[in-house]
Amino acid sequence: MFPRLPRAFARKFHKTENKKERTIQGQFLIPVPAGSVISDSYPTRVTHGQVMLAHNGKKVLAPVNGVASLTPDQKYFQIKQDGSWSTTSPYHFRQYDFPALLESFDEGALYSLDLMEIPLKDYFQKFGKDSSFKIVLSPFCRYQHLNFEEMILRDMKDAYLSFYELLKSIFPKAEVSNFFEVTSLDFKHPNGIPEFFLHKQFHEPVEKTRKSLIGHEVLFLGAETIFHILRKLYYNEPFTKRHLAVFLVDRKGRMDLEPRQFFLTNGQALAFIPANLDKRYKIASFETVFEEVKPMDVGSLGYFNIYEHYSITLYEKLPAARKEFSCIDCMECNNYCPTHANPVQLIKGKVEEFEKSQCISCGICTVYCPSGIDIRKRIEGVVV
Ligand code: SF4
Ligand code: SF4
Structure with a gap:
């Protein structure tokens, strides 16, 4: 049902007796949120999706079945995976009312992946059941260059239709603007940035669309956020995995998007990605070309953090440091x-x-x- 795992990753799978159950052997490392109070019950056995820590409305969920402990400096949870879980959850229609929807968001530790740092439960609570506002479903993602609209329509169409009806029933006075399946829309940066998307689609100044987002006049859901909502509501999958786009830059500076999809587990070591590519990539960065690149050795990639990482760029050689010349008035x-x-x-x-x-x-x-x-x-x- 879900996007196929990348070949490099699939090779690491070990199939158990039950073909629906799979295991990945390894250690998972998840940062402990700063300032949180940690119980002294570690090490302890955890199951996939179990809350390991709740702090300031945020939750840290166990990404796999296994034994969780704390690193000596107490900065990371270290989970030694030793169990298995189903990777083929079937679509299961469920009726939700508003409280049940919020509870499900909370249980699945869902976040808005369009507006930084907002748990979806808190975000939805800003919108009154009986108020009039706009709900916008965008086929693009703020941070992702992958085509989530295509994945949703191809693999989760029933869930997507159920969610669309659910939004209309929970917020009967809201005006729902759904931009999925609008063939004239093509993704190009910065179409995924919510205020820009609203500016383009509703022909309003950026300042106004930004205010409408901050003032909760618009409930904005981009395609990656919707993807994870559907996984939780209709496949009972908590937010413990996320896609990572992998960009490859060759010696001549040409950039390509690696065609394989990397749908990774929170806390998973990232070293296998460069190790399984044909070319030798030495340098990596978590930033895209549109951000300030902070290059690092591929050996320092560390562990996947679903709240911070959405792409990596791998370079065959260190990108030349930008030299600033005088402005030539080219405009x-x-x-x-x-x-x-x-x-x-x-x-x-x-x-x-x-x-x-x-x-x-x-x-x-x-x-x-x-x-x-x-x-x-x-x-x-x-x-x-
Ligand atoms: S970052 Fe530059 S290109 Fe983008 S909106 Fe601001 S001024 Fe324009
Ligand atoms: S006009 Fe703009 S793009 Fe051209 S050199 Fe000056 S700052 Fe750069």
């Missing part, structure tokens, strides 16, 4: 800026002429600047 930054925020003025020293309320921090101006000027840094200085 490429302004031409490519999707919101006409006038970023060139930041370089000209006319900060007040930069339309900071229009800026969605997409990083495009920096990527296209032929002089290698880090406009993104200048923006950070003015956008609080």
Whole structure:
């Protein structure tokens, strides 16, 4: 039912007697949220989806069946996996009312993957059952370049239709705008950024769409968030796995998206990804080209964190450090800026002429600047 696992990863599977049950042998490392109080019951046996810790409305779930302990510095849960769990949960229709929906979000530790750091339970609670507001279902994701709309429509269509009806029944006065299956929509960065998506689809200024998100006039659900909602509501799968897009950059600087899908378990070691690729990649970064790249040795990739990681870029050789040259007035930054925020003025020293309320921090101006000027840094200085 779910996207096929990557070949490299599938090879590590060991099938047990029951063909529906599979095991992955290994250690999983999950950070303990700062400031949380840890019970002294560790080491202890845990089962997949069990709450290991709840702190400030956030939960740490056991990603596998096994024995969980704490690292000596108490900064990580270390889970030694020793059991198995079903990887083929069937679709199971279930009726939800609002309290049951919130409870399910909470139980599955679901987060909005479009608006940072918001548990879905808290997010949905901002919207009254009987209030009028807009619900927007976007086929794109804020952080992901993978096609979740296609995955959902191909593998989870019944669940998607059930959820759509559920939203309408729980929020009868809300206006639902569903942009799935709109063939004229193509993904291109920054279409996944919620305020930009709303700006494009509803022809409203970015400032207004940003306010509508902050002020909870719009309940925004991107495709990756919807994917995990469907998994929890109709397949009973908690948020313990997430897709990781893998970008590959060769010696000449050409970038490709690795075609295999990596649907990884929280806390899983990432070293197997570069180890199973044909070319030798030496350098890695968790940032995309639109962000400030912080390269590291592939040996330091560490463990997958579903709350922070959504892509990695692997380089055959260290990307050349950007050298800044003088602005040549080519105006490429302004031409490519999707919101006409006038970023060139930041370089000209006319900060007040930069339309900071229009800026969605997409990083495009920096990527296209032929002089290698880090406009993104200048923006950070003015956008609080
Ligand atoms: S100024 Fe740069 S970062 Fe801001 S929206 Fe325009 S292109 Fe994106
Ligand atoms: S793209 Fe770079 S060089 Fe061209 S006008 Fe903008 S800041 Fe200047």
